[in-house]
Amino acid sequence: MKTIMPFGILLLMLFASCTQQPAITLKNPLAETRTDEVIVFSREEIANKIALEEGKLPVFKNGDKTIASQVDDLDGDGNWDEVVLLTDMQADETIKATIELAVQSDYPNINKRTNLRLGIIQEDGSYKEVDNYKAVPVSEPFKIIAQGEGVTWENDKIAFRVYFDCRNVKDLFGKRKPVMVADDVHTPGFGNYHELAEWGMDVLHCGSSLGSGGIALLRNDSLIRLGSTDVYEYQKIVEGPIRSVFDLKYSGWNVNGEEMEAVERITIYPGKYWFESDVTVYGCSEDDQIVTGIVTSQLKNEPFRFEAADFTCIGTHDVQSLNNDELGMAVIVPKSETGTIGRTSDINWFQKGFVTVKEKGFSNIISETYFIAQECKDATPAKHYFFSVWGLDKDQWKTEDGFRKYITEEAEKLSSPVQKM
Known part of the structure; x- marks a missing residue:
């Protein structure tokens, strides 16, 4: 028997299908709250949900509430490649967000919660921010050219920096307030960042260690610092309120007589007491391992090690800050990639004559470091x-x-990301 659908119902169905608004669905797979959760969509994923229009950007709404978002052009071709959403999610919550298109002038403004800075000193003593720059070649005399001695990246919780010279050691600033400080470091009126201020201070002594996450290569039981390279270049990729990304590029890295190259891409997000690092080495051997580590010069307690969700963690916690109070540092790497875990000697190689930067008492030989490697x-x-x-x-x-x-908690969230539908 042939069933004939009433004409009115057919019209309603056609009308609903024509007016259904494009949407994405986000699901928290964990039975715990996620605060300041960042979800990244590719341009292709959004194009599969809504027909994109030149000159317009996607905006996401959960009911009447606009979800904070940022569009990023990662390859510099003038078109956005990814959109980053920032939202809180309750335990097991599912959010359906509708998508609209808006011209750039109508794109929602949100508070800036991440920041990048490489300021190069000018003849008048001021600093000019640059998006791309090469450090002084290792073949030339040591010279500090950067504001705060290096590249600084920060969010509303903490700030990190890496010396923009042959040392290439990572350092960090503790914060007492959710403020951005990188643009003001070393400027008149800012004060000495080695002394406690209302905003915070430089809390770490690095010496000739890897500091707070410096990079090295482990080859045949020897640690070779990623530093003193022929070329050391900074390249800003994205600086935005929700995500900031930059590359540190190296070439002419001498590893036991071999010339190698490397790129470290660093990403920082709001509300997190960590940054993300992707290290790519060109020319490594099968048994080589990429290493990062933590300075131990002020450490009195034993460092710790444990596994959490899909990650292996090493860390330290002690009264070890330059303010003589508690400072914790840690690294997590995927369990499936975890390699050697160890601790260097505490020998002062500079005093033994292995001098790299006389002005800073620095030796390129790594010491006072607790480290973890990955393949x-x-x-x-x-x-x-x-x-x-x-x-x-x-x-x-x-x-x-x-x-x-x-x-x-963070390892569990990274192991069980928000599901996108």
Whole structure:
């Protein structure tokens, strides 16, 4: 028997299908709240949901509420490649967000919660921010050319920097307030960042260690620092309120007589006490391992090591800051890629005559470092996350247990990302 659908119902169905608004669905697979959760969509994923129009950008709404978002052009061709959403999610929550298109002038403004800065000193003593720059070649005399001595990246919780010279050591600033400080460091009126201020201070002594996440290569039981390269270049990729991304590019890296290249891509997000690092080495051998580590010069307690979700963690927690209070640092790498874990000697190689930068008492030979390695696949990124917390910022950070609890929670979230539908 042939069924004939009433004409009115057919019209309603056609009308609904024509007026249904494009949408995405986000699901939290964990039975825990996620605060400041970042979800990244590719341009292709959004194009599969809504027909894109030149000159317009996607805007996402959960009911009447606009979800904070940022569109990023990662390859510099003038077209956005990814859109980044920032939202809170309750345990097991599912969010359906509708998509609209808006001209750039109508794109929602949100508070800036991440920041990048490489300022190069000018003849008048001021600093000019640059998006791309090469450090002084290692063949030339040592010279500090950068504001705060290096590249700084930060969010509303913490700030990191890497010396923009042959040392290539990572350092960090603790924060007492959710403010951006990188643009003002070393400028008149800012004060000495080695002294405690209302905003915070430089809290770490690095020496000739890897500091707070410096990079090295482990080959035949020897650590070779990623530093003193022929070319050391900074390239800003994205600087935005939700995500900031930059590359550090190296060539002429002498590893036991071989010339190698490397790129480290660093990403920072709001609300997190960590940054994300993807290290790509070109020319590594089968048994080579990429290494990152933590300075131990002020460490009195034993470092810790544990596994959380899909990650292996190493870390330290002690009264070890330059303010003589609690400072915690940690690295997590995927369990499937975890390699050698170890601790260097505490020998002062500079005093033994292995001098790299006389003005800074620095030796390129790595010491006073607790490190973790992961497998090095030629021309393939290896990802890790570097954490740091300061006891003056929050009571939870005054204890190792409080720090480890946070690392475990973040490892679980990274292992079970928000599902996109």
